[in-house]
Amino acid sequence: MPSTIKSLSSIEALAFGNNMLNGSLPTWLCELKNLLELDLSNNMFDGNLPKCFSRLSCLKMFDISSNQFTGILPPSLIMNLKYLEYIDFGLNKFEGSFSFSSLCNHTKLEFFKHESGNEKLKVETEEPIGWIPMFQLKVLALRNWNIKRFKGSVVPSFLLHQHKLQALDMSHNSLEGEFPNWLLENNTKLESLTLRNNSLQGVLPMEYLNANMKNLDMSGNHITGIIHNDIQKFIPYIEYLNFSNNALNGVIPSSICDLHRLQTLDLSQNYFSGKIPKGLVTNISNLEILKLSKNALHGQILSGNLSLSFFYVLHLDNNYFTGNIGNNIVEYTTWESLQFLDISDNFFKGTIPSWISNATSIDELIVRNNRFKGQFPCGKASFRFLDISENFFSGPLPYCLNMESMQHLHLGSNKFTGLVPKTFRNLTNVFTLDIGHNYLSGRIPKFLGDLSKLRILLLGNNDFSGSIPRQLCKLTIVSLIDLSSNSLSGLIPRCLHYSIRPKELVFIQDATFIENGPNVYNYETTIRSSYYGGGVYQDETQDEAQFTTKRNSQTYKGKILDYMSGLDLSCNKLIGEIPPELGILTHILNLNLSHNKLTGPIPVSLSNLTEIESLDLSFNGLTGKVPSELIQLKYLAVFNVSYNNLSGKLPEWKAQFATFTEDSYEGNPLLCGPPLKNKCITESQMTHPSVEEGTDRSWYDIDMASFYGSFSSTWFVFMLGFAALIYINSYWRRRWLELVEECMFTCYYFLHDLVRKPSMIFRN
Template identity: 55%
Template structure:
């Protein structure tokens, strides 16, 4: 047993007292204890008794605390050390220099931080693989890294390294095969020609997380690389920003690429079809968010290797080639969204049996969608055809028994027809959006009975009847802008709902008590219906509520004070009801919640790994697509009225909307005095068309962010507070049809933009901009400090006449003297002036001769 050289106990739970047997193997050269739930203290003593150890793998244990090398410093023969994916903290100690034989060092997946030491780590001159990714290292890369002449793998992604990457450092590491500097904070410019002499280089990954890093590939002009890359990721790297944002020209000499990512660089030129033509083994091509134009051209051959093609967010025009499915038969991922593509939907796409992700959204594609997309037993994860001009009857008829879509987005098109209502069929939908189309009929039962469906939007169609009961547990439910009727179903499971949109239908009855289970709801829209009864007090218990819209119903009674408990609410619309009583003085909403709720994106994992794999000493690295996550943004919409115009406000705008609309009710009493300081973040305040009395509170001037204030059609009295002119952003102001009196505030700031319409219906008001002028008042005593000086009060007609004419005469004399001096000193100008005088004299002379000799002819002219 003492002669054992190789010991592997991976995945076993080893207690500290069972580790003592390691000392019985002093000749051990290879020890692997990965994922054994070990603590550092359990090995501190045992490892010191194995001086012959060459390979030590301790990946995935529970080592914590600072990284210490005292227990390992005696391993002068250690060649491979793997401490990755533990809980180590602190910096790399300088004692690591004692392990001078190290060839492979992996500290990835810990919580190590600080700058890399100039002394210690750089003494490991035999290093061939250095893996520090997924830590918190920061600062610049040490220049002494240029000593790693044997380094093949250099992986430092997902850290906080900053500063400029020295081109001299890169150019000296000529043994490099694999380099990944992605997801750091590097700045400045890196010349890609630094890799020119790296004949073994196969993988280069730079994915920048800021806009301060640039990769220059065009200098020096005509440089030729010695490498043939397999993987190149240059995402968000401002590639050739100073050279016209062109595709790197060195890629024309690359013919072995498997994965190429040039996304988010705004490269501006025609679509580089040659990238596909030159690289017959290409599997992933990601060119999203650039400025490529022109049409999509198919390669001259059938590419059976390409798995992912993403050219979304460009300026592509024309039609999608009808034979795209023929040339790329094995595509898993096709994203052509956010371009200007037009023409009919290509029928060949329906024959691409391997397709998992298809995104053609935000284009101008027209025509009908092949029925085979919906009737075949397909492995679709995402089908996004939203925001196009497609039409046809797509969701009726013989739908697949195993409809394997996870995300089906057909919104904002012209689809018609009724949706098949066959509850016996099995659907695996997670998200269904068919909003803003022309679908009709009743909503099928399977929509509310699917256990997987969490997001459902059927907004703005022609659905009618009742909403079906079911077991579905929705996170997002939008059935607004339809013709649904009957009471709001009390049978729905709403305990997990975040956004509930039932507005603009024909729902009747009262608010069901099941609403009190919506403890996490953020948006509740039940406006524009025929609901009645009182506003239930339990709505005040929905502590996370941000938007509450109940406009244009038949609610009566008073506004419950429990609504004052909604400390996170930002938008409340109770307008157009029959609410009575006074405005609760306890309103303390609009507290500007710290988190954003309406700029949310759904991410779903659909990653592809290239067939290319880089084999390191310890593990292999597959070229996984870095943007394999599918991002699906939910576009929230709510209707709110500003400046008497009702319009939709969408997505992240809602995070910044602050409004309170209590208009068109029967509210009485005065405007609460504390409303100003309670609603400091509010943008819109509408209390019009009620029965409010009393004066306009001066505290309203504290609403510094107010854009609209409407107090019209009430019974308010008193004057318009002059303090309101301090509202810097107000764009709409209306106090018409009240009983206000007195002089209007001074015309200054935003108040200079309001005309008489803002004040009409108040006969006792006077002053600009009204035609009625205010009567003169009794003499006003001006404090001595405010009396203007004689110079300030001087009028234009109080000028001293003697001084005026004296200065005028002196000016003319100086002018004539200056003119005479010029004529005297410049003979050329003097001759020119005398010729002009002579010409004018002759003109006058002949004029007088004609007038005297032939006066009749002269007057006829």
């Protein structure tokens, strides 16, 4: 900030918002004694707030939100600025605590907004007990605050004294207990109420809502009951209505179609049943966003002639809808605004009509897990997110789509046949490519290695043959590779260690707060016109992928995909040794090489897989020992080397290896040691075996020194007895001497003939 500003001693308004200014705030700002308005929002300022700011006694507007300020908010700072009307210091990194009682004497305060940037700043709303504020707020927005509440309090008790609120946002605060109906009774001018993601209970308090309500968001609580049949009488001018993720039940009343100003309706994740009122998709001309996901609704909502007005988002997924998608579209131009269509996890059937592929506005099309069949139609649409998996589509893979805009392509679990089309080389921006669980054949295309942004590659459960192309090693940021259950042969490429490495996050897609709700409050200043409409939350579509790990096939969704990593080459015909280079994949969580024809030892380098949770090498022809170094794998939850030709002592039975049972090693008869029943024989036991009383001993348990001693003494006694017998009995003495004489003559003539024959042959 240019220091020349300090010479402008009479300046009343200073605005540097929405720039890229950084560094600490200069103390010369405190010299601007006539300053009424200060806007430093949306920059990169850091450090502590100067304590001397408390000298700006004339300040009315104070906005330092969305910066990197740290330290403790000086108690005197806000307390001394008694003429404040507008305060916003959210989305910073302040620590310590802030007490609302420091505002008790601010008689002119209308607007207080703060969204927590961390969990280090605690908010005292009840101290001192019984304090009464002198202000009457019009806007109070406390999103994601670490509010310190007294036992039994649901919302801050100072709100009991507020009667002029126009907008109240206390979302993401873990508020508990019954819904405070008094809050609505006291504030009859309330137009925007946002209590998203708390733990409030009770019945939907429709009778307490006033007719001026424009924005109502009570999603993510435990609200029960039904929607009143005469809802239009309570909130006739509502524009944004969000009751999602609660426990509401019953049917959706037809009276909801009389809310003619309604732009967004979200009733997803409840227990609604029955059919959707027909007027909901025909009568509300302003309705742009309709979300009815995860209920128990039924009917043929998309059959026949369709007229869905100017929908921007339409989510009907996870219900019991049936029927075909209509081929005839009334007022086709009304579909030009549709960007997000999700009808997954229902019972729709038939074919996909061509108008869907030609709706150029559609950005996301999700029809997963229905009963669609036939071929997917070609068209002009440039999908960014296309999921038609878990249906009965057949024929070749869709080759005529606009591939350049595609980021997530899910074609898996269908009946597609043939080769991977060459047009797939145009998927240059794709993150997820799922064509697994089909009937595809031929070789895995080499051009897949050129898809440089690919993060998830699922080709499993097809009939691909040939070797694994080395070009896949060029996928240096891939996190999941599934080539399992094919007919792949040859060696495992050693260069695969270049893949599956840490990378930037791309799958984190959460609800986004958008400051474009209905306008309910305006604050006019010299430097800007500030309005507050409560804002709305836009839930972004989360990608998902199915991958087998820890012996189970699981579906991973959303941000977890940024942290999942695995390589599955199981159930193929791969040969050769396990490449030691795979030990370089230090961040991999799952490695499955089972059910192949691999030979050789288990590489010691696999002990470098420090993050691995599942390692399956079963049903191969591996030999040698199980490396004792594997005991270092402290996160290993599943380990399987069964049905190989391994031998020797197992790693020491401790740490994670103490959790593995005999099942992990069965089919290897030469392995020994816990948890197997086979006991290992050490070298010391071979030379000095221990004698255990009361046990049955085999030959290898005998003390060898005792054995040699007893054998020698037995031989000596036998010879002594034989000599005594010959000496005493003349008959046996004579027979023994005749036997000796006969043996001598036999040996003599044998040697005589052996020497004589070669000499006779030489003379002849």
